[in-house]
Amino acid sequence: MENVNKTPIWFMRQAGRYLPEYRRIRAQNKTFLNLCLNPDLSAKISLQPIERFDLDFIILFSDILVIPFALGQNVSFKKNHGPILSPISSIKELKYKNLQANINKISNIFETLSILNSKKKDKKLIGFCGGPFTVLNYMIEGGTSIDHRKIKNFVSQEKKKAFELIKILTEISIEYLKRQVDSGADYLQIFESWAGLLEKEEYENFIIKPNQEISLELKKYSDKIKIIHFPRGSKDKYSLFIENVFCDVISLDLNFPEEIIGQVKKKEIAIQGNLDPIVLLEGGRKLEEKVLEVLDKFKKNNHIFNLSHGILPDTKIINVEKLIQIVRNYDSTK
Numbered sequence: 001m002e003n004v005n006k007t008p009i010w011f012m013r014q015a016g017r018y019l020p021e022y023r024r025i026r027a028q029n030k031t032f033l034n035l036c037l038n039p040d041l042s043a044k045i046s047l048q049p050i051e052r053f054d055l056d057f058i059i060l061f062s063d064i065l066v067i068p069f070a071l072g073q074n075v076s077f078k079k080n081h082g083p084i085l086s087p088i089s090s091i092k093e094l095k096y097k098n099l100q101a102n103i104n105k106i107s108n109i110f111e112t113l114s115i116l117n118s119k120k121k122d123k124k125l126i127g128f129c130g131g132p133f134t135v136l137n138y139m140i141e142g143g144t145s146i147d148h149r150k151i152k153n154f155v156s157q158e159k160k161k162a163f164e165l166i167k168i169l170t171e172i173s174i175e176y177l178k179r180q181v182d183s184g185a186d187y188l189q190i191f192e193s194w195a196g197l198l199e200k201e202e203y204e205n206f207i208i209k210p211n212q213e214i215s216l217e218l219k220k221y222s223d224k225i226k227i228i229h230f231p232r233g234s235k236d237k238y239s240l241f242i243e244n245v246f247c248d249v250i251s252l253d254l255n256f257p258e259e260i261i262g263q264v265k266k267k268e269i270a271i272q273g274n275l276d277p278i279v280l281l282e283g284g285r286k287l288e289e290k291v292l293e294v295l296d297k298f299k300k301n302n303h304i305f306n307l308s309h310g311i312l313p314d315t316k317i318i319n320v321e322k323l324i325q326i327v328r329n330y331d332s333t334k
């Protein structure tokens with residue numbers, strides 16, 4: 001059957017360990033950060049899911065933790081363990097000089113984007129960074145955390161230091177994203193993966209305000225750039241977020257309030273999401289049903305098909321192929 005559906009599609013973490021062609025390159029490059037800073041290999045990895053699945057968006061292959069690295073923190077990635085950072089508790093522990101000098105440590109990433117820009121044809125190119133609070137979370141916790149005790153204490157007990165660090169992270173993120181625009185990014189996604197940890201004034205101060213500043217500065221910088229926000233876990237505060245933060249696209253997880261669907265339509269914000277990556281992992285009939293459910297739910301909106309979080313490493317290729325086929329064949333006029 002011809003493709004009838006125009007809903008564009010991509011996956012968070014579309015370049016990664018579920019792809020054998022990624023694992024082959026990764027096996028020969030033990031230091032993940034070096035891979036992120038190698039323009040030829042990063043560009044090649046970014047294009048792997050496009051070559052395999054003909055997705056509509058290319059996302060830069062890199063990581064949100066290149067920013068702590070650029071700020072002088074030790075960052076490494078241990079197999080089956082996730083990232084490891086030597087935790088900090090104040091700005092003094094960073095080698096923070098001036099924005100340009102710090103960003104220049106990761107300027108290879110702009111070269112990756114330029115390569116991708118020259119090869120993107122009709123695909124859209126996505127650059128990204130972590131939301132300031134999410135990046136701070138890893139800097140303070142020193143890596144993946146179960147209870148997030150250190151970061152929660154830090155924002156409530158060490159407010160002044162938290163504000164200082166968030167300010168630097170916001171500034172460096174803005175500068176970093178501007179350089180991504182210069183290098184050919186069409187879209188920018190801000191991964192605020194740990195937004196759900198905060199409530200009330202802390203949500204306002206550490207999630208809304210920094211994300212708003214990033215959006216405003218980037219929109220001032222370029223009238224073409226499109227911004228995707230992903231304040232994961234915001235639950236009932238998703239509405240507050242879109243009322244206060246400029247978004248072209250809002251990326252939804254599984255637990256958003258239903259009124260969002262109408263609210264974003266009025267504001268002409270597109271919806272990105274939101275199939276559960278576990279459903280994709282498990283496959284079968286449930287996968288078919290849930291993909292259709294997502295398509296039906298957002299068929300009156302401007303919709304970019306995606307997951308509610310990153311694709312899981314054990315996901316089978318045939319399940320990904322099946323999902324894409326259902327999306328491409330869906331008739332949203334029915």
Ligand code: CP3
Binds near residue numbers: 011015026310
């Ligand atoms: O989406 C893409 O394909 C682009 C590349 C990308 C990666 N990480 C590659 C990666 C993107 C956009 C990210 C974002 C990222 N990184 C986030 C935000 C999204 C989210 O998942 O909430 C976060 C929190 C990180 C930090 C990070 N990087 C963690 C916690 C881990 C380890 C756990 C895991 O999921 O793998 C990483 C490592 C990482 N980043 C890998 C990849 C392909 C795996 C590294 C490997 O090959 O061993």
